Amino acid sequence: MYTTSDSGSVWFGSPVPEIASALVASLAGRDELVWGGARLRVRGFALEGAAAVVEGEVELATATPVIVRHEGRELLPGDEWFVERLLHNLVHKADVLGLPAPRGLRVLEAGPRRRFAVGGAPRIGAQVRVALDADARFVAALRSWGLGLDTLQGFGWIR
Incomplete structure (x- = not known):
């Protein structure tokens, strides 16, 4: 996701639950991410689950x-x-x-x-x-x- 303000979102993810779990565990202990030359403050995170599979x-x-x-x-x-x-x-x-x-x-x-x-x-x-x-x-x-x-x-x- 791209933003031009000081308040935005960065999405990390994986459709593989084990990888998504590792991302959540890593983010849970951080209050800041360094992305290239930018320092991003972590205000929170959310896990999005997959929709139910139907026939x-x-x-x-x-x-x-x-x-x-x-x-x-x-x-x-x-x-x-x-x-x-x-x-x-x-x-x-x-x-x-x-x-x-x-x-x-x-x-x-x-x-x-x-x-x-x-x-x-x-x-x-x-x-x-x-x-x-x-x-x-x-x-x-x-x-x-x-x-x-x-x-x-x-x-x-x-x-």
Whole structure:
């Protein structure tokens, strides 16, 4: 989260409970964080839990941009091929996990285009809110894995 005032928020997190627990334990004993050249006063922190996993149609919103590519080009929601390539990615993830493939992917809302440099290479994407019909076990796995590509770099993280 970005702010221009002296009172703002910094979010740290992980979809993996063990990592999130380590972050909470580390923050609990601090009253200040040094971030580059900035000293940030810790006034408090909160732990956000994941929503209950259900069977059938679910809505998922990302906290970070989703990366989707087609023919070497990064796509944004609304671009031709975005939904097809994101669904292809999700079907591949379900196949890797041995779970039923999701169906009926729809983009409900999209944030603005965001550009990041990761290891000197550009990444372009946007946060999204999607609906899909999926097996509850697959939805639980997606909450840890994320939507789209480059999830190991922090993209496509589901709130």
